[in-house]
Amino acid sequence: MTSDITTEIRNNPDMPLSRKAGISWKISLPTIIAQMTSIAMQYIDSAMVGSLGADATAAIGLVSSTIWFFNGVTFAAVYGFAVQIAQAVGADNSAKARNIFRQGLKASFLYALLMAAISGAISGRLPVWLGGESAIIKDASAYFLTIAVFMPVNQIRFYCAGCLQATGDTRTPGILSVLLCVLNVILNALFIPGEGMMTLGTFSFRMHGLGLGVFGAALATGLSGLVIAAAMFFAAAVRNGSLKIVRGEKAGFQKEILLKALRISAPAAFEQGAISGAMVATTRIVAPLGTVAVAANSLAITAESFCYMPGYGLEASATTLVGQSIGAGHGRLAVSFAWITTAMGMIMMTAMGVLMYFICPAVFVFLTPDAAVRALGVNVLRIELFAEPFFGASIVAAGALRGAGDTLIPSIMNLASIWGVRLTLAILLAGRLGLTGVWIAMFIELCFRGIIFLIRMKRGKWMKAAL
Numbered sequence: 533m534t535s536d537i538t539t540e541i542r543n544n545p546d547m548p549l550s551r552k553a554g555i556s557w558k559i560s561l562p563t564i565i566a567q568m569t570s571i572a573m574q575y576i577d578s579a580m581v582g583s584l585g586a587d588a589t590a591a592i593g594l595v596s597s598t599i600w601f602f603n604g605v606t607f608a609a610v611y612g613f614a615v616q617i618a619q620a621v622g623a624d625n626s627a628k629a630r631n632i633f634r635q636g637l638k639a640s641f642l643y644a645l646l647m648a649a650i651s652g653a654i655s656g657r658l659p660v661w662l663g664g665e666s667a668i669i670k671d672a673s674a675y676f677l678t679i680a681v682f683m684p685v686n687q688i689r690f691y692c693a694g695c696l697q698a699t700g701d702t703r704t705p706g707i708l709s710v711l712l713c714v715l716n717v718i719l720n721a722l723f724i725p726g727e728g729m730m731t732l733g734t735f736s737f738r739m740h741g742l743g744l745g746v747f748g749a750a751l752a753t754g755l756s757g758l759v760i761a762a763a764m765f766f767a768a769a770v771r772n773g774s775l776k777i778v779r780g781e782k783a784g785f786q787k788e789i790l791l792k793a794l795r796i797s798a799p800a801a802f803e804q805g806a807i808s809g810a811m812v813a814t815t816r817i818v819a820p821l822g823t824v825a826v827a828a829n830s831l832a833i834t835a836e837s838f839c840y841m842p843g844y845g846l847e848a849s850a851t852t853l854v855g856q857s858i859g860a861g862h863g864r865l866a867v868s869f870a871w872i873t874t875a876m877g878m879i880m881m882t883a884m885g886v887l888m889y890f891i892c893p894a895v896f897v898f899l900t901p902d903a904a905v906r907a908l909g910v911n912v913l914r915i916e917l918f919a920e921p922f923f924g925a926s927i928v929a930a931g932a933l934r935g936a937g938d939t940l941i942p943s944i945m946n947l948a949s950i951w952g953v954r955l956t957l958a959i960l961l962a963g964r965l966g967l968t969g970v971w972i973a974m975f976i977e978l979c980f981r982g983i984i985f986l987i988r989m990k991r992g993k994w995m996k997a998a999l
Contacts, residue, residue, distance in 0.1 A: 537559070537700065538622075538700050538856060541622065541865065542622060545857075545860070545865040552865075552872055555853070556849060556873050559702050559849045559853070560702070560848075560876070561845075562703045562705075562707070563697070563844075563848050564845035564846070565845075566705065566710055568838070569709070569710045571841050572713070576717050576720070579898055579899050579900070580725065580749070581724065581749050582899050582900035582901065582902075584746070586823050586824060586827045586900070586902045587667050588745060589827040589830060590823045591659075591664075591668040591672040592675055592749065593815075593826050593827060593830025593831075594659055594668060594815060594826060595662070595675060596815075596830060596833075597812045598658060598662070598808075598812050598815075599676065600811055601808030601809055601811070602680070603686070603808075604804030605804050606640075606644050608800040608801035608804045609636070609639065609640040609644075609687075609797050609801070610636075610640060610690055610691050611694070611800045611851075611934055611939065612636070612792065612793030612797030612800070613632055613633070613635070613640070613789075614698040614851070615698070615851065615855050615934060615935060616789065616793065616796075617629045617633060617698040617699065617775070618698040618855030619858055619859035620632060620859060621698065621700065621774055621859065622855065622856035626773060627781070629699065629775060630774065630776065630777070630781065631781070631782065631786070631789070632789055633769075633777075635789055636695070637692075637769075638785070639785070639793070640691050641687055641691075643687075644684040645684050648680050648681065648683040648684055651676070651677075651679075651680035651683060652677055652680045652681065655676045655677035655680060658672070658676055659672040659676075662815055662819055663816055663819035664819060665819075665822075667823075671745065671746040672746075674746065674747045675747065675750045678750035678751055679753065679754065682754030682755075682757055685754070685757055685761045688761045688764070688765055689712075689761035689764050692764040692769070693705040693708070695775055696767060696768050696772060696775070697848050697851075697852055698852055699772060699775060700852060700856070701767075701772060702848070702852075704764075704767045704772075705764065708763055708764055708767070711760060711763075712760040716752055716753060716756040719751070719755055719756055720748070722748075722752070723742050723747075723748030723749070723752050724744060724748040724749055724752070726743025796934070796939050797939075798939075799939035799940040799943040800943065802943045802947070803939070803946045803947070806943065806946055806947040806950060806951065807950055814954075814955070814958060814970060815829075817962050817970060818967060824904050824908060827902065828906075828908040828909040828912065828967060829909075829912070831900060831909050832912050832913040832916075834899065835892055835895050836888070836913055836916060836917070839884040839885050839917065840881060840920070840923060840927060842877065842880040842881060842884060842924075843877045843928055844927060846874075846880070846928045846931070847873075847930065849873055849931075850870060850873040850928050850932040850935060851931045853869035853870075854866045854932050854934075854935030854936055855935035857869060858936055863995055866935070866936065866995060867992070867995055870929070870935075871989070873932060874924075874928040874986075877924040877925065877927060878921045878928075881921060881924030881927075882920055886917075892909075892910050893910050896909050896910055912967050912970070913971070915968065915975050916971050918975060919974070919975045919978035919979050921982070922978055922979045922982025923981075925982035925983075925986050926982045929988070929989050930942050930985065932989070933989070933994050936994050938994035941994070942985070942988065945981070945984050945985065945988065946981065949977055949980055953976065953980050954977035956973075957969075957973035957976060958970045960973075
């Protein structure tokens, strides 16, 4: 968002619907492009690992849900400060925004150090706890430990990106996210393969890598994140007028800001923990089904992410637009932006779901050479794709509610949905239908979650509390 648009939100709450839709699209587009690029690069990443065989894919797939868990509860610290920054910018108070940024930077980094220490401590036993087969335990443990080491670095990257977006600057984080993906692929090519031929889909070519395999994939992810974290910090702390660290300004912790951040972030962390924890539990359900099922489940999730990345791009925009509108004291404008971005997310994710339904066989050919993994992955993914409209509603609506500081009730809703509906059904269906049953449970739960988030939006209590 440019400063002109921020000023328009502050001074023109009665702008027409077409203008509000245009603003929503304009600030969402850089984030959506970055998210889509990220998934394209993730496909290449998965394909490089997949070329090593089903065991390598399964090793990463086994611990991926636990990585999401720790990342989710760690990155949730961003929300409490980013929402306050968006509201301060909406109120035209840059000094307050800078103060919040500095306090959040320190607090979230210390929190990430704690989470990294916990992650490292459990890395050796985690694959065993998750029921992994003996052939993949060593690689899975090494991958998880390496990702844990770089967790504080990733926290800086996500924190600075979230704060930049809160000020309306979605372009800088978008560009740097694209560069992150490109750098990650380059390092993957250097670290993962050894000397010899590599096959990605129907293409084969000779590689001259270090042959680090699964560990190389984690190392590439960590090092590329380190480089982009430095760039993201520079963009936020040096170049952004609403965030930059100014010599002489107070930088100590303030109780009011920290307590408000805790009030927003704690439910969000609980929400992320509930969702990611359910993914860990799902992995535990899938693991006994065998290496093919674990690999197919992991790659189906990777393939499906192509559909929901537009939703996450719009989620960030919804948080910014709603937060700045509330900061400016324009409740009706905030509600309007919430519905516009949610509708856009539903439409875009529906379109992506339709597209993926037809192209997913080709996607799986690219991701893995294993025919059994491809066949099972396509079958289960096509079940879930019918839930994309409601999945989009839950993603973007959550971002809009977060912009108003409403995180407690949505976190409870997510908990009830994913644990009460998805996991219960997955346990009941996995024994009878295998991995197909797990993905049927996912389809039903995503539809249910989207509906209850739309109901929450419609009732409007979240806006009354914010004002």
